[in-house]
Amino acid sequence: xxxxxxxxxxxxxxxxxxxxxxxxxxxxxxxxxxxxxxxxxxxxxxxxxxxxxxxxxxxxxxxxxxxxxxxxxxxxxxxxxxxxxxxxxxxxxxxxxxxxxxxxxxxxxxxxxxxxxxxxxxxxxxxxxxxxxxxxxxxxxxxxxxxxxxxxxxxxxxxxxxxxxxxxxxxxxxxxxxxxxxxxxxxxxxxxxxxxxxxxxxxxxxxxxxxxxxxxxxxxxxxxxxxxxxxxxxxxxxxxxxxxxxxxxxxxxxxxxxxxxxxxxxxxxxxxxxxxxxxxxxxxxxxxxxxxxxxxxxxxxxxxxxxxxxxxxxxxxxxxxxxxxxxxxxxxxxxxxxxxxxxx
Amino acid sequence: xxxxxxxxxxxxxxxxxxxxxxxxxxxxxxxxxxxxxxxxxxxxxxxxxxxxxxxxxxxxxxxxxxxxxxxxxxxxxxxxxxxxxxxxxxxxxxxxxxxxxxxxxxxxxxxxxxxxxxxxxxxxxxxxxxxxxxxxxxxxxxxxxxxxxxxxxxxxxxxxxxxxxxxxxxxxxxxxxxxxxxxxxxxxxxxxxxxxxxxxxxxxxxxxxxxxxx
Numbered sequence: 001x002x003x004x005x006x007x008x009x010x011x012x013x014x015x016x017x018x019x020x021x022x023x024x025x026x027x028x029x030x031x032x033x034x035x036x037x038x039x040x041x042x043x044x045x046x047x048x049x050x051x052x053x054x055x056x057x058x059x060x061x062x063x064x065x066x067x068x069x070x071x072x073x074x075x076x077x078x079x080x081x082x083x084x085x086x087x088x089x090x091x092x093x094x095x096x097x098x099x100x101x102x103x104x105x106x107x108x109x110x111x112x113x114x115x116x117x118x119x120x121x122x123x124x125x126x127x128x129x130x131x132x133x134x135x136x137x138x139x140x141x142x143x144x145x146x147x148x149x150x151x152x153x154x155x156x157x158x159x160x161x162x163x164x165x166x167x168x169x170x171x172x173x174x175x176x177x178x179x180x181x182x183x184x185x186x187x188x189x190x191x192x193x194x195x196x197x198x199x200x201x202x203x204x205x206x207x208x209x210x211x212x213x214x215x216x217x218x219x220x221x222x223x224x225x226x227x228x229x230x231x232x233x234x235x236x237x238x239x240x241x242x243x244x245x246x247x248x249x250x251x252x253x254x255x256x257x258x259x260x261x262x263x264x265x266x267x268x269x270x271x272x273x274x275x276x277x278x279x280x281x282x283x284x285x286x287x288x289x290x291x292x293x294x295x296x297x298x299x300x301x302x303x304x305x306x307x308x309x310x311x312x313x314x315x316x317x318x319x320x321x322x323x324x325x326x327x328x329x330x331x332x333x334x335x336x337x338x339x340x341x342x343x344x
Numbered sequence: 345x346x347x348x349x350x351x352x353x354x355x356x357x358x359x360x361x362x363x364x365x366x367x368x369x370x371x372x373x374x375x376x377x378x379x380x381x382x383x384x385x386x387x388x389x390x391x392x393x394x395x396x397x398x399x400x401x402x403x404x405x406x407x408x409x410x411x412x413x414x415x416x417x418x419x420x421x422x423x424x425x426x427x428x429x430x431x432x433x434x435x436x437x438x439x440x441x442x443x444x445x446x447x448x449x450x451x452x453x454x455x456x457x458x459x460x461x462x463x464x465x466x467x468x469x470x471x472x473x474x475x476x477x478x479x480x481x482x483x484x485x486x487x488x489x490x491x492x493x494x495x496x497x498x499x500x501x502x503x504x505x506x507x508x509x510x511x512x513x514x515x516x517x518x519x520x521x522x523x524x525x526x527x528x529x530x531x532x533x534x535x536x537x538x539x540x541x542x543x544x545x546x547x548x549x550x551x552x553x554x555x556x557x558x
Contacts, residue, residue, distance in 0.1 A: 244476035251474070251484045255508035255524060258486070262504055262528040264544045268383030270526075271417075274375050274550030275508070278524035281552075282482050282510045289477025 027052055027061050030068075037068055045072045063092040070114075074107035082107065086114035094120045094206070120145040121195045121206035130334040132217050132327070133185035137175035138335045140193065142206060144168050148199040152176075156212070157189030178212065178333050185333050188214045209338035217332045219324040222317045226309065234303050235296035248286025252279035367398045368519055372553030374410045377417075378428070379546045380460060384421035387460075389414035393430075395521065395553065402438040406448075407431070408523070410551060414460075426459035428452055430549070432525070436471065443472050450489060450505065450527070452547075461545055462495035463529065465503060479513030489529065498533035498543060517557035525549045 033048035049065045049072070057065065066089040073082035089111075090096055098111050124142040131137070140163065144150055147169040154161045154176065163176045178186050194207045225231075256275060263270055371394050378387040393410030408431070415425035434448035448467040454460035469487030476482055489503035505527040512520045529545040 244480075247474050247476050248482055251472075251482045251508060254484050255506055255526070258506040259526045259548070262506065262526065262546075264379075264528060264530075264546055266382060266542060267379040267544055267546045268386070270379060270546055270548055271377035271388060274377060274548045275524050275526070277375065277550045277552065278508050278510060278522045281522045282508065285480050285510060285512055286476050286482070289480055292477055295475075295478035 027055060027057055029055055030057065030061055030065055033065065033068055037072060042072045042076055045069075059092055063089050063096065066092065067096075070110060071103070071107050074104060074110050077106070079106065079110050079113075082110035083114045083117065086111045087118050090115055090118055090120060094122050094204075115145050118145060119148055119197055119199045119202040119204045121150070121197050121204050124193070124195055124206040124208045126193055126208050126210050126335070126337045128334075128336040130332060133331045133333045134177070134179065134183065136333070137177045138210075140174040140176055141172060142195055143171050144197055146197075146199055148197040148202075148204075150195060150197045152193065152195045154178075154186070154191045154193050154210075156186075156191030158187040158191075161186060163193070178335060185214065185331050186212055188212050190338065209340060211336050211338050213334045213336075215332040215334060217327040217330045219327050220320045222320050223313055226312060226316065229309055229312075231306050231309060232299070232302035234299055234306060236299040236302070237296050238294045240290070240294060242290055244289035245283065245286035248282045248289075252282050255279060366400060367396070367558040368521075368555035369396045369558065370394065370519070370521070370553050370555030372408070372410065372521070372551040374412060374552075375550045376412045376414060376428075377548045378414055378460065379544075381543045381545075382421075384419075386417045386420045387414035387422065387425060388417040389425065393551065393553075395523075395551070395555065397555070402444075404436045404438070404444070405434070406436070407433040408551065410549070412549075424459065427455045428460065429455070432467075434467065442474050443470060445470050446485070446487070448487070454495070457495065461531070463492055463545065465489035465492035465529075467505065469505070471507070473509075479519075481509075481511045483507070483509035483511075483523075485509070489527065492529055492531075494531060496533065496543075498531045500529040500531040500545075503527070503529040511555075513557075514554075519555040519557060521551070521553050521555050523551045 029048055029052040033045050033052055036042075036044040036048055045068055049069045052065045053062065066085045070082045070085035070089060073079070073085055098108055100108050103111075120143075122143045122145065125140070127139045129136065129138050140152065142152075147167065149165070150168045150172065151165040152163040152174060154163055158180060161180065164174050180186055190209060190211050192207050192209050194205055197204045252275075256279065259270070259272075259275055371392065374391045374393055376387075376389050376391070378389075379385065389412050391410055391412035393408060395406070395408040397406045398404065410430050412428045412430065413425065414428055416422035430450070430452040432448065432450055434446045436444040436446035438444040446467070446469055449464070450467055451464045453462040466489070467487040468490055469485060471483055471485035473481055473483045485505075485507040487505040487507070489500075489505055492500045492503050494500075505525060507526075508524040510520075510522045514520050526548045527546070531543045531545055532540045533543045534540045
């Protein structure tokens with residue numbers, strides 16, 4: 001079973017160079033070498049690829065020829081020679097990557113060893129980013145294949161700015177604040193981000209053009225409400241009750257009792273039509289008011305809550321006003337990588 | 345301006361809501377019952393008058409004047425009626441949301457002068473008021489009538505006045521008002537120095553009217 005799996009992986013690895021045959025077929029000798037590789041005629045691949053390398057080739061064709069040699073030596077278990085071929089390959093095309101899922105483990109490990117034997121700065125990437133000057137940074141990342149002294153610089157309109165330096169190996173992540181030595185944002189323009197690596201006499205440089213532009217910082221609009229908080233009605237309608245007619249009855253009853261109590265016995269019982277008229281009107285009014293929708297009354301808790309909310313909004317707007325004053329003096333820095341043509 | 349136009353203008357003003365209304369003024373129709381000395385001397389009648397009410401913060405002022413034509417009631421020993429003019433005035437100060445203390449005056453004069461007692465007194469008392477609904481307020485008052493003076497002389501150590509009132513906002517600035525007042529004065533006289541005799545006075549008065557908010 002293991003042998004079967006190995007055969008499948010090996011076949012998959014051999015298929016990869018075949019896929020690139022059409023691209024690499026400019027040079028006739030190189031095309032024949034590719035055909036020989038597709039037919040598993042490894043000795044003929046070696047002869048033809050070496051012959052092609054003696055001819056006039058483009059960079060991409062030369063890289064393809066070394067790649068074919070690397071795969072072929074890998075297939076023939078000549079690992080050291082495969083490593084040498086791959087070293088030549090990555091020196092021509094440092095960004096060359098192999099897919100570990102599609103090449104044979106032997107070829108991939110030889111490629112990996114070759115990478116670690118050559119000083120390279122690979123996969124230099126700058127992410128597009130926009131930030132307020134002084135409050136953000138540009139993410140920069142790259143890979144150094146050997147432990148080396150590395151200096152990253154930005155060279156352009158505003159002069160040369162050293163981003164960072166150090167003794168690094170492997171994946172390196174930097175954050176460039178895009179500021180000059182004085183603290184001001186770098187002037188707008190096109191810059192080239194250069195990463196120099198030095199190990200003894202060996203040096204390697206990778207670069208990535210970037211464009212820096214300036215813009216105005218957006219001001220923050222003032223708020224009229226706070227998220228999650230809403231003004232509450234400052235009046236509330238109390239539930240209907242018998243209170244109006246009860247009070248009218250109480251007041252009228254008080255007047256009636258008072259009148260009866262104060263009436264002089266010597267003067268006889270007085271006329272009640274006056275009290276009947278006014279008291280009746282009060283009772284009818286009370287009854288009508290009992291049936292009517294009660295008048296809204298101030299809701300003290302809601303009024304207090306709304307006052308606190310208004311205070312909070314006013315305070316927030318004061319903060320926003322201060323922030324906007326500061327923002328009007330700031331600059332929005334936008335950094336974007338400029339696409340560059342990579343050798344095929 | 346024609347009367348019709350003036351009437352329409354006044355009606356439009358009356359129906360327009362007033363903001364922060366502090367003064368009302370308007371006419372009133374009154375019904376009255378008046379008794380004096382003994383149960384046989386009683387009068388009933390009606391009349392017209394007016395009222396004014398004003399408020400500023402906790403202080404309020406109220407005044408009413410009414411002119412009544414009082415005629416002997418059925419079974420009364422009186423033979424002729426008389427005309428009475430009554431003036432009431434109060435100044436009140438709110439001591440709570442539903443209560444105020446008040447002072448004022450009461451003055452009632454009779455014409456012809458000696459057909460009934462004319463009286464003047466100082467009022468001291470309190471009143472309670474409560475809004476029983478939107479724009480509807482009921483009032484109950486109790487006043488002590490201090491130092492009453494009578495045209496026929498005498499004194500009244502115990503004199504009280506009770507009142508019931510109702511104010512309803514009918515539309516906009518237009519209010520409907522109804523007030524009831526009952527007063528009893530335990531008047532005692534000493535005619536000819538022969539000793540004090542009771543000559544009580546008792547009156548009830550109902551006023552119904554309209555008032556315009558200003």
